[in-house]
Amino acid sequence: MNTTCKNCNTSFTGNYCPECGQTADTHKLNHHFVWHDIQHGLFHYDKGIVHAAKELYTRPGHFIREYIEGKRVKHFKPISLLLILASISGFLAYKYQIKLLNLDTSTDISNGLLTIEELNHWVTTHYAWIILFTVPIRAFTTYIIFRKQGYNYYEHIVLAAYLASQRLLLSIAVFPIDYWLKDTALLPIFLQYNSLIEICLSIWGHTQFFNRLPKGKVIALSILSWVFFLAIMTLCLLLILNILNYKI
Template identity: 25%
Template sequence: MNTTANLAPAPSLAAVGPDEAPHHATACLNCGTAITDRYCAHCGQDAHHTHRFTLRFLLFHDLPHSIWHVDKGVGYTLRQMLTRPGATLHEYMAGRRAQHFRPITYLLLITAVSMLLLSAVGINPVPAAQQAEMPRLVQLVMERYMQLYAKYPTLIYLIILPANAALAVWLLRPSKFNFAEMLLSQAFISGTTTIISTVFMVPLLLLIRYFPALQSWMMLTMLPYMAYSAWVFRQLLEPARMPVEDKWVRSIGTVVLQTMVLVVSLISVQIVIMFSLIRQDPSLLEDFRQKTAPKSRSELAAPVR
């Protein structure tokens, strides 16, 4: 007796005519497994979309679906994180993950796209009007920092994500997320806040070219990031049985501490760059001392006519 399983062979694509579409194939065209539903039980291929490619299909289905993924993927995850982030994170950690982008990949992809946009706009940390009076050391530190951030945009996340997750686990204990779950949640949150910050930064960077005084407003781009993070943490605490005021205190407290971690991390990176530059060129330190030294009264006094 032949004990070999009688699986129907996969139809040859060459045998399919130009006007034929194997919508009702009895076997998966990818692996040959018998089809019992829309998706192959073995490899997961969609049996409804294996017909021959046409220009209409590419323009009106495949291309838009690949970019936006309205029913799954990065577009779906972004939409959920913007509209119902707390519930989305709870559902993801509970096992509803098929429609979502993986959190680390989500963060890396969004960070890369954000850097492309900011690079296209042009990030000038030192306005031309201030360069003459600014110490050379400060200029170089800011330039090197922006170069480092542009080359390794995920470096800062590698530093702050574990610290942010630890703070969130501590202050958001009622959410019952462990460290690994909070780490992935922070990846989702950081990816979404990167988009929010970019949306606010790009128009401001474009306006700064014509209105240099707006440079001092750059710090305000952190407010949407802080407000969104507080809202997400508040939603994470929604199932917890505790007063609403306590939920907001914990949420805002988490954001404040995480912002402090971010600021300390940025300053630490810049200090490392500064010492590296001074080691390479000690004259930068002398120039810094001269330009930051208090001016004498004679220098400050205006000439009398």
């Protein structure tokens, strides 16, 4: 039996339109459709965030390498995943007044264009874009350090995006602790330990991703790439604060 595609009007047989790929079975929009869409988006095995989270915390490097090699049906797209998780993390920080910038409130900002509070507010409201901005820089550092492994710069962007998502998943998971410590002197200490754990997770991902190299060498190169990245980000931060006229 022929079906007329409701998207492009092509007549076809089968489950999917050969021209545009739309499914032949288009249900009326109702509560069943909405619930199925929620389940598919969050929990469906081949595209869900839950599946991506599981893979990033059990076999991150292998998961990322499979995507780069073309096995993409079971993978949530890296940039989409990153933006969703960054938006959730930024919303939580904004909603519950968690300071994402670890700047001393006693800093001399008399000549600054913004106060520390205003700067923190700006960071939390633009957090997804800030995280997205760091991905090309992180990719550049691993591309330079691991340049002999045959991956191009854009493949390193995929690597950086997935590993940034891994770190965001951790940040979201420990958010209750951030909230509990937010008005105490322990929060900066906790954030430092959390950052160290995030770096260790990233190094673990690198050891799986660059599996043709000895693990010891990958660990050393990964640490070097982190030093390179932190140096670039420090320079960027100093430049921004200089533009805003902050005195640190």
